[in-house]
Amino acid sequence: MTRTHSQSVHRFADLKTLYAEMTATPEFQAVFGEPMGLTIMAPGEMPMELDMPDPLAVQADCGGVVACLFDLLNDTRLEALAPDIAWGFVNSFHFVAGKLARREDALAQELGEMARVPDMSEVYIRELEEKQLLCQSVAEQREALEVMCDFAADMYRAVSGMPWSPARGSRTSNRAASxxxxxxxxxxxxxxxxxxxxxxxxxxxxxxxxxxxxxxxxxxxxxxxxxxxxxxxxxxxxxxxxxxxxxxxxxxxxxxxxxxxxxxxxxxxxxxxxxxxxxxxxxxxxxxxxxxxxxxxxxxxxxxxxxxxxxxxxxxxxxxxxxxxxxxxxxxxx
Known part of the structure; x- marks a missing residue:
């Protein structure tokens, strides 16, 4: 292990210690600390009881990965690439959240169409309940990804000195500047x-x-x-x-x-x-x-x-x- 890499590891360890002394922000507590009772992981799967990741752990790692990327490449010939690599990491949250938002809109439309044409059969009621739970599950996933994206973007701005913004589309979550x-x-x-x-x-x-x-x-x-x-x-x-x-x-x-x-x-x-x-x-x-x-x-x-x-x-x-x-x-x- 080189001296520079050793210093990088120690600095990152200090960062993890700092995170360990923190408490998760209200945004992470709201999304990760109070999950729904049941969730559907993907269309076609049965509802399950699954835990959400720990709010503080998610918040610490979202910021820690961005900081670690800059720390790893600092004072090396790859230092100039750190902002682009970290930008892509933040953008991955934004990209997946966008996919989930589109899926949520489609499910909400399907749910609305089913509700407008009621059918009191057991099959209809079961499908309606499953569709509603699936839509709620996707919305929960989207909210989680948006909060993670916002915090990673804040860390990107703090470390790089420049604001993070998506290459395409809009950033309109509640926590960030719209x-x-x-x-x-x-x-x-x-x-x-x-x-x-x-x-x-x-x-x-x-x-x-x-x-x-x-x-x-x-x-x-x-x-x-x-x-x-x-x-x-x-x-x-x-x-x-x-x-x-x-x-x-x-x-x-x-x-x-x-x-x-x-x-x-x-x-x-x-x-x-x-x-x-x-x-x-x-x-x-x-x-x-x-x-x-x-x-x-x-x-x-x-x-x-x-x-x-x-x-x-x-x-x-x-x-x-x-x-x-x-x-x-x-x-x-x-």
């Missing part, structure tokens, strides 16, 4: 049945370049806006790096949890980007935060200004110096 893709968001505004995807608060638009390092200046401004608009919904232009990622990290901080809409660019080219700017205006934002970037940000600035939307604009030169960049340049000259 991250809703633009297409879902626009559909939700038209369909009352999908009300949980519809952020109700006043819209604050945020846009910035993919290269931006000053977190403090943006956090301070967003804190200031939230103090004035406590029920705000933050709509970003959805880039996974730079200013938009910083805004997403602010929205997902413990104690903040501001609903976040990632208004990503579907397609490529300037026309698509300008169309998105127009759609952002249609949301009738109450304020906007813009960081100096490309002509897309300049176009959005002009459009918002014409509509009379209050704008908080930052130039690249407003940032504090990037200490990491300066160190890298110094090493290059050495």
């Amino acid at each position: 991250q809703v893709d633009a297409l879902d968001f626009l559909r939700a505004r038209q369909l009352a049945a999908r009300e949980r995807h519809l952020p109700q608060g006043p819209i604050v638009v945020f846009s910035g370049p993919a290269q931006w390092h000053d977190t403090d200046i943006l956090f301070a401004k967003l804190d200031e806006i939230r103090a004035r608009v406590p029920h705000m919904t933050l709509v970003t232009t959805g880039q996974r790096t730079g200013a938009d990622a910083i805004a997403a990290a602010w929205a997902g901080r413990p104690g903040v949890k501001v609903p976040l809409v990632s208004f990503r660019l579907y397609g490529s080219g300037a026309k698509k980007a300008f169309d998105r700017n127009r759609k952002l205006l249609e949301l009738r934002p109450v304020e906007a935060v813009l960081c100096e970037g490309s002509g897309i940000q300049a176009n959005l600035y002009q459009a918002l200004r014409q509509e009379g939307v209050p704008i908080h604009a930052f130039r690249k030169g407003d940032q504090t110096p990037d200490v990491g960049l300066r160190r890298g340049m110094a090493r290059g000259r050495a």
Whole structure:
């Protein structure tokens, strides 16, 4: 065992000790601590009495695996790959939860159709009860995966410094900031049945370049806006790096949890980007935060200004110096 690996094992052991002193959060207690009496593991199987995993053990391992991945690769030539690997681990929970949600919707529809055409025969009653238990079992599984995904995502943000967001689809569990893709968001505004995807608060638009390092200046401004608009919904232009990622990290901080809409660019080219700017205006934002970037940000600035939307604009030169960049340049000259 190498010295570096030995240090990694000891640090991870300390992390497990820390978890052992914790108590599970209410979200894990609610989902894992109070399971249904019976469950159906998969369609066609008989109802069974099975325990759920221990709430604290699930919470500790969901966070521990993410932390261990970073710890394992730290100070090695594979260190740069740690965020991608950990991202995939968190995404596996999101992916399976999505499959369960679709199965739950299908079962609920089947259950509704059976209830609308009642048949008092014993076969009908037995099938109805089994279908209801199966739907409840899938819902319980989905809730468990969502809670695990949220906690693993929080650990990813804490260790990497960047917010976790799914590559596709929406993240709308109760515990996390609601991250809703633009297409879902626009559909939700038209369909009352999908009300949980519809952020109700006043819209604050945020846009910035993919290269931006000053977190403090943006956090301070967003804190200031939230103090004035406590029920705000933050709509970003959805880039996974730079200013938009910083805004997403602010929205997902413990104690903040501001609903976040990632208004990503579907397609490529300037026309698509300008169309998105127009759609952002249609949301009738109450304020906007813009960081100096490309002509897309300049176009959005002009459009918002014409509509009379209050704008908080930052130039690249407003940032504090990037200490990491300066160190890298110094090493290059050495």
